[in-house]
Amino acid sequence: MTTHIYFLSNATAWITNLLALFLGTIYCYRKGQPVYLWIFPLYLFVSIAIEIVANPFLIPIFNLLAFSSHQAQTGDVIYNFYTVFETFVFAAFFLQVIRSTSMKHLTILLLSLFAFFFTRSSLVNGLYIINDPAILFECAIIIILCLTFFKELFARPEPIDLFKEPSFWLVTGIFFYLAAIFPLFLLMAWLRSHGQYKIYESLYSINNFALCVTHLLFIKGFTCRTKK
Amino acid sequence: MQDKEIVISIVIICTLLIIILIGFIAVILLLYQKKQNLFNIKLEGIKANYDKELLKTQLEIQEYTFQYISREIHDNIGQFISLAKLHLNTLEIKENAPATQRVDDAVELLTRALDELRDLSRSLSSEIISNGGLTKAIEQLVAQLQKLSIVEVAYEIRGDYQFLDEQKEIFILRILQEAINNVIRHSRATHISILLTYENNNLILTIRDDGIGFNTILIRDQKNTSGLSNMKKRANMINAVFHIESTIQSGTEITIVVPY
Numbered sequence: 001m002t003t004h005i006y007f008l009s010n011a012t013a014w015i016t017n018l019l020a021l022f023l024g025t026i027y028c029y030r031k032g033q034p035v036y037l038w039i040f041p042l043y044l045f046v047s048i049a050i051e052i053v054a055n056p057f058l059i060p061i062f063n064l065l066a067f068s069s070h071q072a073q074t075g076d077v078i079y080n081f082y083t084v085f086e087t088f089v090f091a092a093f094f095l096q097v098i099r100s101t102s103m104k105h106l107t108i109l110l111l112s113l114f115a116f117f118f119t120r121s122s123l124v125n126g127l128y129i130i131n132d133p134a135i136l137f138e139c140a141i142i143i144i145l146c147l148t149f150f151k152e153l154f155a156r157p158e159p160i161d162l163f164k165e166p167s168f169w170l171v172t173g174i175f176f177y178l179a180a181i182f183p184l185f186l187l188m189a190w191l192r193s194h195g196q197y198k199i200y201e202s203l204y205s206i207n208n209f210a211l212c213v214t215h216l217l218f219i220k221g222f223t224c225r226t227k228k
Numbered sequence: 229m230q231d232k233e234i235v236i237s238i239v240i241i242c243t244l245l246i247i248i249l250i251g252f253i254a255v256i257l258l259l260y261q262k263k264q265n266l267f268n269i270k271l272e273g274i275k276a277n278y279d280k281e282l283l284k285t286q287l288e289i290q291e292y293t294f295q296y297i298s299r300e301i302h303d304n305i306g307q308f309i310s311l312a313k314l315h316l317n318t319l320e321i322k323e324n325a326p327a328t329q330r331v332d333d334a335v336e337l338l339t340r341a342l343d344e345l346r347d348l349s350r351s352l353s354s355e356i357i358s359n360g361g362l363t364k365a366i367e368q369l370v371a372q373l374q375k376l377s378i379v380e381v382a383y384e385i386r387g388d389y390q391f392l393d394e395q396k397e398i399f400i401l402r403i404l405q406e407a408i409n410n411v412i413r414h415s416r417a418t419h420i421s422i423l424l425t426y427e428n429n430n431l432i433l434t435i436r437d438d439g440i441g442f443n444t445i446l447i448r449d450q451k452n453t454s455g456l457s458n459m460k461k462r463a464n465m466i467n468a469v470f471h472i473e474s475t476i477q478s479g480t481e482i483t484i485v486v487p488y
Contacts, residue, residue, distance in 0.1 A: 005235050150256065159264050162257055172256075176249050202234045209242045213249065 006201050009208035010055065016215035017048045020222070027222040036096040037166060040218060043089045046082070054078040077127045080134070084118055087111070087138040090174055094145040097167045103148050110141045132189040139182040146175035166221040173217030180210040283461055291354065291398065298352035301345050309345065313338040347372050351405065354398045362397040363389070366404065366422060373420070378412060379437075380419045387426030390488055399462045400433055400486060403470075407435045407482050410455050415439025415480060431486045441474040 024041040027033065054075035091111050095104055118134045125131070149171045162168050184206055191200040316335050321328050350356065351372065356365040363385060370383045392400075404422070411417050417439030425432040456472070463470035463484055474480040 005238060154260065154263055157267070159267060162260055172249075172253060176245075176252075180245055199234065202238055205238050206241055206245070209238075210245065213246070 006205050006208075009205035009212075013208040013211040013215070014048065014051060016212045016219075017044060017051070020044050020215040020218045021048060023219050024222050034166060036093055037170075037222065039089055039092055040170070040222070043086070044215075044218075046085060050078055050082050076130055080118075080122065080127050080131045083131060083134050083138055084115070087114055087141065090142045091145070093170070093174075094142070094149065097171070098145065098148055099152055100148065103145070107141075107145060110144075114138065114141060130192075132185050132192075135185050136182065139178040139185070142174060142178050143182070146171050146178075150175075164224050166224045169217050169221035169224065173214040173221065176217065177210045177214040181207050280465075284465060287399075287462065287465060291402075294352040295354065298349045301349040301352075306342060306345050306349070309338055309342050313342070347375075354401070357394055357397045357401060361389075362392065362400060363424065365397070365401050366424065369401075369404065369408070370422065373408065379417055382419070382421040383424075384422070385424045385426070390426045390431065392431060392486070392488060396466045396486060399466050400431070400468075400484065403459045403462050403484060404433065404435065406455050406459050411435075411437045411439060411480075414442070417479065429487060431488065433482075433484045433486070435482045436479065438479045441476045441478050441480055443476065444472060444474050 021041060021044040024037075024044055028037040028041055088111065091107055095107060098104060098107075114134070114137055117137055118131065121131055121133055149167070153168065184203055188200050188203055191197075191203070313335055316331050316338070319331060321331060350368060356368055366383060370381045373379060373381045408420065411420055415437050417437035419438045421434075421436045423432075423434040423436075425434070459482075460470050466486060468484050468486040471483045471485075472480065473483075
């Protein structure tokens, strides 16, 4: 049953990912749309591509073995690099929506620290296991940026309609996803180290569920009417 | 842990996450809306202050212009007319010559012009307020009106005199002048009564005429009512309550309540 819920959550996440990618491609590059939207279709494309080549659940179903006998280890390597990719994509987005110069400088500093940390932990532990500390570090950095965005939103003198503000929905989606998976990955690291793979797999469904919600919020952000 | 229990836990966690997300979005939207409302109130306050300052400046410029014209009339135009009159009076003309009558007529016209100019200068100038106060200024105004013989004017003061800011007195005088102008130009009234009542907390000026009256709602909606709007603006500037009542064929009553 847990396998079913895992599969169901995975499938739902793929569907919402594809839908967000499709709508993102249509809406994000339209005239008048903010520039910060441009990076999201790329992010969503990479997400779905990684799921196709590296998801350990999808591959046996469709009999896809892009890396044949090394599939499991390669999958972990890909997910690890995907963490870095995701961090930099989100940071690039926040560098465009956040106004504070000092926060932008801090973001670049944190990204540098993250890159250093990831490199060091990969060298120490290897790339063939999921780098949970890197994921947690990513969550911490991006959550700080999300909170900065919300703080600046309230400090802005000019009134804006939040329902029509794409950045609000995108940041809410990112904040929700990372805030949801932060305690999850803390727990999952412990579960994996104690061999509790069944529970680990089940809890991963929550990650997929959070992703679904994030993709839906992304869709809301993409489809906001920004033209006045 | 049983599979079923794990699934139920996952479902509960996911439901909780959705509720938290919805709650979070709702809180953000509500707080932001509250901030917007405060911002709009502040903006309206700033706009109202700006409008008030602008109006104050306009009225100050108007008053300055009145003073300037009054001075010019007194210092320049009045002097020239007096000089012209003097020249005519000192002309050497033989007695009973045909030109004598013409010169006398010219002198009389110049005298009248000089009187009119003096009255105009006095009405534009607010020095009477500085020198004698509002009551004296109104007395002078009434005397000028009675000289015109267009309307009968009754003026009454009730209550004990209370000190009022000079600026307020000037504004009250201007409102009164505007009101009387309107009566003379539009109302076809034969009688105007001016009542100045000094109460404990307020000064009440009532101007009543027996003219043709007008439809107050119709006039309010018309664009070309600068006289009425000027009076209202001046009243607003001194925090006075301006009230106008008029009935067709039954005259008009204007009441201004000015706090001290």
